[in-house]
Amino acid sequence: MSRASLLKIIVSYRKPMVGLLLSTLAIVSSHAQTYNIDPTHTNVRFAIDHFNTSTNTGGFYNITGQLEYDPMTKMGDISLVIPLNSLNSGNEAFDIALKSADFFDIEKFPLAEFNSTKWHFSTDKKGSDITKVEGMLTLHGKTNPITLTATKFNCYFSPILKKSVCGGDFTTIIDRRKWGISKYTLLGMTEKVQLDIQIEAAKQ
Incomplete structure (x- = not known):
């Protein structure tokens, strides 16, 4: 030959x-799917102790971003853009104070961002297989790592949108001083802030 x-x-x-x-x-x-964040079902809520008397709460809304999720290969990725002007605590005077240069300084820093760096999955099939999401939070001109604990996560087919939707709830506690927001800490107002993040995203 x-x-x-x-x-x-x-x-x-x-x-x-x-x-x-x-x-x-x-x-x-x-199997890797891309989902667009639904601003009507996504928010970041905060809770901070008020001089050991009560808890001040509020939230940020109209959040945009994308979710990548593949349960078969245990892969996830999420990016969120948070408009700080959407802050709503139910108290207009408190909102104005938080938006000022003393706290978020939204004229100089109008947006916050979260970008995940690592997702943690569990083999326990009794609950959500997502346990934690590590990522970087950019706020007030500074970027620091945070870890979100997943309290639940699921995907379903939306009869309204006629497409797959994924979402869940996450929580963490941050030290606001790491982002240069330290107003009143010397007077006894705690530096610890609890963040509760609800996300929902529809398949592209």
């Missing part, structure tokens, strides 16, 4: 193998 004939046989053998490999990769990658 000539060398040319042998090469033709090898090439003809490799073509279907390459095609099979590409098809397999396409099937695997097709």
Whole structure:
């Protein structure tokens, strides 16, 4: 057999193998889905002790971003853009104070952002398989790592949107001083702030 004939046989053998490999990769990658954050079902709420007397609460709304989620390969990624002007505590005077340069300084820093760096999954099938999400929170011009604890996470087919929707609840406690927001800490107002994050995102 000539060398040319042998090469033709090898090439003809490799073509279907390459095609099979590409098809397999396409099937695997097709499991990774992209979801757009639904601003009407996504918010970041905060709670902070008020001089050991009561708890002040409020929230940020109209949040945008994207979610990548693949339960088969245990992969997740999320990015959130939080408009600080959407702050609502139910108290207009308190909102104005929080938006001022003493706290969030929204004229200088109108947005906060969260970008995940690592998702943690559990093998316990009794609850959500997502346990924690690590990421970077950018706020007040500073970026620091935080870890969100997942209290629940699930996906379902929305009869209203006619598409898959994923979402869940997450919580963490941060030290506001790390983001340069230390007003009144010397007077006894705690630096610890609890964040409760609710997200919901619809498949693209």
